[in-house]
Amino acid sequence: MSDTQESKAAIAVVRRSIEEVQGRGDFDVFDELFADDFVDHTPQPGITADKPGVRVLYSALRSAFSDFDPDIHWQVADGNLVTTFKIYYGTHAGEFLGIPPTGRRIQFESVDAMRVVDGKIVEHWGVGNLYSLVRQLGGLPDTGQSI
Template structure:
């Protein structure tokens, strides 16, 4: 059957029936609302976006205290900093000091259960000392994929993979 050759009325009836069948089979919620689980995933994604936009980019460390649970653990800590809130705060402050215009472009964010995965590119101009490297004035960019566990509106765990070697090459380390 050539779908395009059907009259508009027959095409509308077939599309409506197909859509109804897909909704019934998949168990999707009505379009007027989401499930509580979908709402929770969206809320968790919003927590991570607030971290990226308000803490990392804008330097709101009062918000940092609210977003990170007291028992937070960084499962892949950066360098020799402690794998807790103090260590993560120091990392963010170090990046902001070395790259005052530090910001992220979020490419994708996926939530499943209480985990939020974010693929992003960090951008910034090297204007302060970073890991013993004097300011170069160079524009930098590096890719990161983070997974954060969010419970009751707070980040409790972090796992991450980032192109630290690429960042250091951009700053002239190892050349």
């Protein structure tokens, strides 16, 4: 699936976004890689489903978790659609989802699909394990039991 030039190029764009924008907070790269007509098909509550909304989300994550660091475990592409599994790590140093800073180290998993056209990210679908994250921050009781 990922062997075509189109797939390799799309993976490179998404990887650069994850490493340089999410991981290092380089919003000049964000402006370069995200299309002006970008659409997020799974926006977070209270976040618009467009390029400015994603910028707000990424900024909020970097503010809430001082050393926000994505670790890409795998990526695969079907043409220009790239799916990524990653785990985010960080230290809770700022308010997140109404939870004041705890200083706790966190990690949570995420799976994203991003479509890349002409070197720009134009669409996104994703699922993050925010239940686990909120539990780690003390926002949900840890009963020691599975659901």
